[in-house]
Amino acid sequence: MTNTFEIKDDFYLNKKPFKIIAGGMHYFRTMKDSWKDRLIKLKAMGCNTVETYVPWNMHEAKKGVYAFNGNLDIKAFIELAQSLELFVIVRPSPYICAEWEFGGLPAWLLKDPGMKVRTVYKPFMKHVKEYFEVLFKILAPLQIDQDGPIILMQIENEYGYYGNDKEYLSTLLKIMRDFGTTVPVVTSDGPWGEALDAGSLLADVSLPTMNFGTGAKEHIENFKEKYVNKPVMCMEFWVGWFDAWGDDRHHTRDASDAANELRDILNEGSVNIYMFHGGTNFGFMNGANDLEELKPDVTSYDYDAILTECGDLTEKYYEFKKVISEFTEIKEVELLPQTHKIAYGRVAVLDKVSLFNTLETLSSPVKHNYPLSMEELNQNYGYILYRSDLGDARRVEKMYLLEANDRAQIFVNNNHIATQYDQEIGQHLSVDLEQEKSNRIDILIENMGRANFGPKLNAQRKGLKGGLVIDNHGHYNWEHYNLELDDINKVDFSREYEDHLPAFYKFELEIECMGDTFIDMTGFGKGVVFINNVNIGRYWEVGPQTKLYVPESLLKKGKNTIIVFETEGKSKNEIYFSDRPGLDKQK
Structure with missing residues (x-):
């Protein structure tokens, strides 16, 4: 018999009402050989579903070159969940937020100077369609009506915080349907009217769901007034929070407080616990908030989640298990032997x-009259070093960087002159050039992580974009050293x-x-x-x-x-x- 999953006045699994009790876990933030341990712990807590985003920038790091192996083997992750009798919610939106670099969008999109992400801008939608054609060949056969575990997919992510382009949402949905999506689809947004209205389609086409951490009773009541006879779901129940570099503390949340909110949600509907297991922003994959100031996220995505970054059970785990047991029978599940923590x-x-002495072994210089951005040089992440000769000995009274992101260290003749970060970039400097005929400047710029949230997604090009101004004139003739450090x-x-x-x-x-x-x-x-x-x-x-x-x-x-x-x-x-x-x- 073919399995079915439907959205009517409630969620229905094979024609019977079904309460989704899900936990968020990102396969790409956890080592593949740890997936089973984390998923078994999810099931043992009483959850029946696992939810995951899909990061476009990892699966297509270079245009047209796809990776679905190792820690990116989403098919293996979904099949493993099914083998453990867990259902799956997949959020394959081109944009995922997730405190992930550029919200999961590939950096190479920004090589197009006119790029408008998350809109019906034709080049953007062309890239999305080409990616989805490959991705949905993997996802479509894993849907519940084809004997797989996927019960829901999401169209876009918190679009109501970004725009209100209904044509964009409808086009995404059409592409998903054209490439084989048959399960019900959802959108997820903040629980306030403006966000829900801007980020959703008609409820009969795609179910709106809510993201919040507190105030469950009020949010749910407002939702029920707006969407009569539709199931209530909190797609992201925030049980902790993320950390940014420079924060005065690691963000935590009281376990009993979070558990009480969970009970309020389950009394009325379904939930996805965000995060059940956060994991790690390995490499250069941390995102950032770029609102009034740049706030890059730390490497750990512990999130004060139900499991720690390294997969240990927390007080929240036991508190949540108690609450979930009020709504469903929890079968005993044997956990795997736990990994030891070793102080070596x-x-x-x-x-x-020194970097300057091994520079030529790491990168071949690209020469250009004016400085190029990281994206113009086909570089996605890491650092880029700009090098030039400032000429004869003299006093430079005013020198400054023009349009640079995110953090610049300036050296003249191997002497550190200044470090400028975010809003400090562009501050005027004075410097004495002491070598008689040639004075070398090196500007090492770090991409601290492209913004994953907010209105500035199209302004995330990195490196030295505007140039260097010396005593009121632009300086030209540069060497560029790409330092993605991939080997x-x-x-x-x-x-x-x-x-x-x-x-x-x-x-x-x-x-x-x-x-x-x-x-x-x-x-x-x-x-x-x-x-x-x-x-x-x-x-x-x-x-x-x-x-x-x-x-x-x-x-x-x-x-x-x-x-x-x-x-x-x-x-x-x-x-x-x-x-x-x-x-x-x-x-």
Whole structure:
């Protein structure tokens, strides 16, 4: 018999009323060999469904080049959920927010100077259609009416916070239907009238759902007045919150308070717990808020979720299980053996080399009269170094950067002149050029993470876009070094190291016992860490995150190579591997 899932006055699974009790987990933020552990814990808490976003920028990092393997094997994730008797909600919107780099949109979209994302701008919709054609070949056969576990899909994500282009939403839905979507579809937005109105289609076409963390009774009552005889669902019940670099603490939420809100939701309808398991923004994949000021998110996406970043049960887990047991029978589920947390201790530095001395091994210079943005140079993430000759010795009274994102370090003749971040960029500098015939300027710019939310999505091009102004005239003739750092083995540690400059530091960790661990970066300034050539994310002394999570699956018995790229010239001669996470509740 073919299974069915329908939206009428309630959700109906095979013609019977069905209460969705889901938990959010992003397969791309968790190592593949940990998926089963997290999903079993989800089921053991009483959930019947898992929800996930789909990050376009990971599946099509380069235009026309698709990746659906390893941690990006969404088919395997969905099939694993089904094998554990869990249903699946998939949110394949081109834009996902999710505190993820550019909200999941590929950076290469911005190479088009006229790009208008999340609209019916023809080049954008052409890219979406080409991506969806590939993606839905995977998703369509996994829907419930084809004996798969997918019961719902989402058209767009919190579109009511961005725009009100109904043609865009309708076009997305048509593309999804054309490529085989047969299950019911939803939109999700803030619970307020303006957001719900702008971000949704007619309720008979796509069910509006709500995202909120508190005030469940009031929001649900307002929804029921607006949408009569439609099922109530909180698509994102925010049980914690995300952290940004420079926050004064790691955001947490009282477990009993969150559990009481969960009860209020389940009394009236269905829920997706956001997040059940947050995971990690590995690599350069953290997003940012870019409203009044730039607020990039930290590497950890712990979110104060039901499971910790490394998958441990929390007080919320037990409180939520109690509440869920009031609405459904929870069968006993045996958990998998738990991964050990190991303090491997202190490891001394083996080699180090300054960035400027190994620059040519990492990148070949692109010469151009004026500086080009990261996107114009076909670079998505990381750093870009702009180099030029300022000419003869003289006093420069006023020098400043014009239109640059996000953080710029300026060096003249290997001397650090200034670091400017976000709104500081463009501040005037004075500098003495002391070399008689040639004075080299290096500007190292870091993409701190493109905004994942807000009205500035089309303004997320990175690098030095406007140029350098020296005493009221533009300076030309530049070399560009792309530093996406996608192959850290190119660093040549046989070259010279100089103090107080951006540099690479190499460590080796010998292990026999395998387990999760956390690298304590106290004593370093700012940068990224690589384990066995895998970028595990950023660190920054401003906190609140002080340690980086290293899953066991990134380690191996025997020798493990750790390379730290430190941009501030602050370092220690050792790093420390701890068995405890590093999210400070108070700084």
